[in-house]
Amino acid sequence: MSEEVFLTNVRPMGGDATSVTIRDGAIVAYGDHAPEDARSIDGDGAILIPGLVEAHTHLDKTLLGMPWYRNDVGPRLVDKIDNERAQKRLLGIEPARQSMRQALLSASLGSTHIRSHVDVDTDMGLAGIEGVLETSERLRDIVDIEVVAFPQSGMLIRPGTATLMEEALKLGAQVVGGLDPSAIDRDPKGHLDVIFGLADRYGRPVDIHLHETGELGAFSMELIIERTRALGLQGRVTISHAFCLGMPEQDQVGLLIDALAEARVHILTTAPSFKAVPPVKRLMDAGVVVAAGSDGVRDTWGPYGNADMLERAVFVGLRNNLRRDDEVAMALDTCTWGGARMMGLENYGLAPGSRADLVLLDGETLAEAIVSRRPRKLVMKAGRIVARDGAALMVAP
Amino acid sequence: MSEEVFLTNVRPMGGDATSVTIRDGAIVAYGDHAPEDARSIDGDGAILIPGLVEAHTHLDKTLLGMPWYRNDVGPRLVDKIDNERAQKRLLGIEPARQSMRQALLSASLGSTHIRSHVDVDTDMGLAGIEGVLETSERLRDIVDIEVVAFPQSGMLIRPGTATLMEEALKLGAQVVGGLDPSAIDRDPKGHLDVIFGLADRYGRPVDIHLHETGELGAFSMELIIERTRALGLQGRVTISHAFCLGMPEQDQVGLLIDALAEARVHILTTAPSFKAVPPVKRLMDAGVVVAAGSDGVRDTWGPYGNADMLERAVFVGLRNNLRRDDEVAMALDTCTWGGARMMGLENYGLAPGSRADLVLLDGETLAEAIVSRRPRKLVMKAGRIVARDGAALMVAP
Numbered sequence: 001m002s003e004e005v006f007l008t009n010v011r012p013m014g015g016d017a018t019s020v021t022i023r024d025g026a027i028v029a030y031g032d033h034a035p036e037d038a039r040s041i042d043g044d045g046a047i048l049i050p051g052l053v054e055a056h057t058h059l060d061k062t063l064l065g066m067p068w069y070r071n072d073v074g075p076r077l078v079d080k081i082d083n084e085r086a087q088k089r090l091l092g093i094e095p096a097r098q099s100m101r102q103a104l105l106s107a108s109l110g111s112t113h114i115r116s117h118v119d120v121d122t123d124m125g126l127a128g129i130e131g132v133l134e135t136s137e138r139l140r141d142i143v144d145i146e147v148v149a150f151p152q153s154g155m156l157i158r159p160g161t162a163t164l165m166e167e168a169l170k171l172g173a174q175v176v177g178g179l180d181p182s183a184i185d186r187d188p189k190g191h192l193d194v195i196f197g198l199a200d201r202y203g204r205p206v207d208i209h210l211h212e213t214g215e216l217g218a219f220s221m222e223l224i225i226e227r228t229r230a231l232g233l234q235g236r237v238t239i240s241h242a243f244c245l246g247m248p249e250q251d252q253v254g255l256l257i258d259a260l261a262e263a264r265v266h267i268l269t270t271a272p273s274f275k276a277v278p279p280v281k282r283l284m285d286a287g288v289v290v291a292a293g294s295d296g297v298r299d300t301w302g303p304y305g306n307a308d309m310l311e312r313a314v315f316v317g318l319r320n321n322l323r324r325d326d327e328v329a330m331a332l333d334t335c336t337w338g339g340a341r342m343m344g345l346e347n348y349g350l351a352p353g354s355r356a357d358l359v360l361l362d363g364e365t366l367a368e369a370i371v372s373r374r375p376r377k378l379v380m381k382a383g384r385i386v387a388r389d390g391a392a393l394m395v396a397p
Numbered sequence: 398m399s400e401e402v403f404l405t406n407v408r409p410m411g412g413d414a415t416s417v418t419i420r421d422g423a424i425v426a427y428g429d430h431a432p433e434d435a436r437s438i439d440g441d442g443a444i445l446i447p448g449l450v451e452a453h454t455h456l457d458k459t460l461l462g463m464p465w466y467r468n469d470v471g472p473r474l475v476d477k478i479d480n481e482r483a484q485k486r487l488l489g490i491e492p493a494r495q496s497m498r499q500a501l502l503s504a505s506l507g508s509t510h511i512r513s514h515v516d517v518d519t520d521m522g523l524a525g526i527e528g529v530l531e532t533s534e535r536l537r538d539i540v541d542i543e544v545v546a547f548p549q550s551g552m553l554i555r556p557g558t559a560t561l562m563e564e565a566l567k568l569g570a571q572v573v574g575g576l577d578p579s580a581i582d583r584d585p586k587g588h589l590d591v592i593f594g595l596a597d598r599y600g601r602p603v604d605i606h607l608h609e610t611g612e613l614g615a616f617s618m619e620l621i622i623e624r625t626r627a628l629g630l631q632g633r634v635t636i637s638h639a640f641c642l643g644m645p646e647q648d649q650v651g652l653l654i655d656a657l658a659e660a661r662v663h664i665l666t667t668a669p670s671f672k673a674v675p676p677v678k679r680l681m682d683a684g685v686v687v688a689a690g691s692d693g694v695r696d697t698w699g700p701y702g703n704a705d706m707l708e709r710a711v712f713v714g715l716r717n718n719l720r721r722d723d724e725v726a727m728a729l730d731t732c733t734w735g736g737a738r739m740m741g742l743e744n745y746g747l748a749p750g751s752r753a754d755l756v757l758l759d760g761e762t763l764a765e766a767i768v769s770r771r772p773r774k775l776v777m778k779a780g781r782i783v784a785r786d787g788a789a790l791m792v793a794p
Contacts, residue, residue, distance in 0.1 A: 068761045071721045273670035274718040302720040303768045304711060314701060321671040323699040324468045364465045371700045 005383055006034045010043035012350050014366030022356040025382035029352055043360055046377050047369050050349050051112025051357035052309035053339025056240050056268045056293025059099035059116040060128040063298050081153055084300045085123050095131025101396045102297055102307060103135055107143045108392040109308045110376040112357035114143055115343055117150035117177050120168050122160045129168045142386045142394060146343060148207050150177035156185045162194050169202050178208035181220050188220055196227045205236040217244025221256055228263045238342055240268040246276025261287045266342040270295040271319040280320045291342035292316055292334040309335040310373045328367040356383035402780055403431045407440035409747050411763035419753040422779035426749055440757055443774050444766050447746050448509025448754035449706035450736025453637050453665045453690025456496035456513040457525040460695050478550055481697045482520050492528025498793045499694055500532055503704045504540045505789040507773040509754035511540055512740055514547035514574050517565050519557045526565045539783045539791060545604050547574035553582045559591050566599050575605035578617050585617055593624045602633040614641025618653055625660045635739055637665040643673025658684045663739040667692040668716040677717045688739035689713055689731040706732040707770045725764040753780040
């Protein structure tokens with residue numbers, strides 16, 4: 001990537017208009033002195049933000065582009081888990097194809113980085129991991145995809161899964177996933193010892209789905225924080241969902257938040273509206289990194305997700321009652337810098353030297369652009385255009 | 398309206414394809430026998446639903462089409478109320494113009510009926526009522542607008558407001574509004590006696606904003622139900638927001654729901670994600686009419702609303718964890734038949750004899766169309782096309 005690009009008349013984060021020089025896939029400088037031979041692109045007064053970060057989704061099992069799945073699944077968590085494992089074969093939810101579809105949709109919506117949890121279980125084995133790694137390789141110039149080996153059906157309760165988790169890491173999955181150590185795996189110590197053992201041996205980050213609420217979730221969170229400290233994994237561990245931080249006992253929530261901040265454990269929220277949720281503003285004020293994600297996008301769990309991280313920012317704002325313009329910008333932060341810090345991205349952002357992963361938003365002010373969620377005018381990955389006016393340049397299968 | 402329309406290849410509520418004959422603004426029959434001389438419109442396989450019902454909004458004070466308002470309002474309810482009264486003059490929020498903008502946006506999104514609360518206070522007097530009534534008249538062939546006289550700044554605490562409320566009814570406002578009898582007006586008996594006194598004398602329905610939570614809200618709700626019974630107003634009273642029905646004490650919520658059902662008092666929800674909310678499914682199962690609304694659309698209270706009642710159905714679904722296809726349809730019901738029953742609309746629906754207030758949705762199934770929220774293909778009001786492909790035919794000021 002040696003082409004120079006001169007992107008004119010853009011407003012970084014909604015500020016004053018300027019131009020950006022991009023070389024070798026990175027932001028070189030701001031200002032209106034066009035370099036010689038640079039390809040000029042007119043930003044037309046759009047708002048410039050860094051690439052959106054989809055920090056929690058499930059690329060392997062979206063139903064995008066498939067015939068509509070009529071959902072009549074039972075109400076319990078285990079109903080949804082068992083149904084999904086069965087439907088994967090019945091419907092033919094092919095991980096490589098489906099992850100391509102969702103990842104290109106994400107790119108069209110301005111996401112330049114995705115962390116995807118990918119199911120590992122004794123039915124499907126590593127088929128999901130292989131499929132998403134294939135997509136990750138095919139889309140390497142369009143969107144960065146990080147793969148979490150995720151024991152969706154439980155690990156200790158399904159013997160053989162822990163071995164598959166290790167094989168997933170050897171195959172190329174970058175992150176060790178986990179799931180409800182008590183509620184699903186029935187053995188919090190055992191579950192976390194395996195997860196953190198893998199992270200320690202392979203030098204990998206950890207990202208644990210923690211749906212457990214109230215005191216049970218708080219206990220699991222304490223165990224996670226203890227292991228993070230003991231293994232020196234500060235800054236490398238994420239707790240996804242973390243509904244227990246929405247418990248009514250505010251003193252206890254305060255102690256947990258202090259401990260998360262001290263151990264630099266990150267929180268990922270999808271800002272769901274029917275569950276208790278982590279208090280985003282309070283966490284950020286305490287110095288905890290908060291990232292956001294779509295979770296499932298139109299899958300057998302539910303029909304709603306659409307992979308739009310601007311809409312997710314709106315959901316974070318609505319859920320946390322963030323109404324002022326500075327608060328709306330804070331909601332967006334969970335979908336940009338928050339996700340980047342959670343994933344440990346290097347050279348992320350708008351400063352000179354940053355990788356030119358950029359999005360141009362149509363909008364009067366930053367807050368207006370966020371709440372309006374119009375089609376993205378331009379999406380760049382490492383200085384190359386990957387989507388224009390809401391459409392990815394590469395066509396999905 | 399005597400033109401005959403033959404709308405072909407549409408799928409009522411996502412069912413089998415058929416054609417609809419429309420005459421004199423009403424649905425005459427289904428089936429593929431085209432009447433002579435009818436104007437034929439190809440529905441192209443779209444899903445046919447009755448007009449969406451925006452059952453709670455504030456047309457008089459949206460900022461749509463005005464320069465972006467930078468929100469830095471304080472956190473208390475009274476901060477937002479006082480700020481708004483001040484900004485109306487400072488920004489020049491002209492009720493006739495602003496209500497035209499929002500009502501036409503609503504029409505473009507498929508709403509054929511709107512209930513709008515309109516501020517009545519001793520600063521603005523009846524300017525809001527006059528402006529929205531003007532819009533209601535101008536748009537009479539495009540969208541039905543019902544006006545609620547709404548004492549946003551309090552009634553008893555601002556002497557003169559009750560007199561203005563009565564004048565608003567004489568001027569043409571159809572519904573008597575109210576607001577937090579205890580929390581705002583500091584006199585629940587006094588507030589409700591005035592409201593229900595007006596309803597009784599003028600023979601009007603009642604729609605009360607009740608933000609009061611927990612026991613306080615439950616007490617106000619009891620007072621409202623008592624007056625509904627005493628005055629024979631069953632089926633004519635709506636409680637908007639009703640956050641107290643989201644209180645944790647399930648036995649008490651059950652008693653309130655039984656009393657609402659018995660007195661045929663309706664519940665309006667906006668399905669907010671940061672507040673406790675009425676349990677939609679439980680209410681509907683108990684026979685209570687549940688309607689939905691956007692509440693404020695981009696105003697000085699907050700930037701988020703967009704007047705899309707399909708998006709509101711998604712919010713109702715997300716907030717109430719409605720995931721199955723039949724549950725997603727139930728969420729839409731709050732934005733169609735629920736609103737129609739709340740407002741007492743006659744001849745609403747898809748049955749022969751109903752008024753031809755219709756929307757064509759692009760979608761594979763009803764649930765798919767709802768969650769996808771694509772631009773509405775066609776919107777008809779009394780058999781006339783008022784919007785196509787997401788755009789209203791009439792241009793907003």
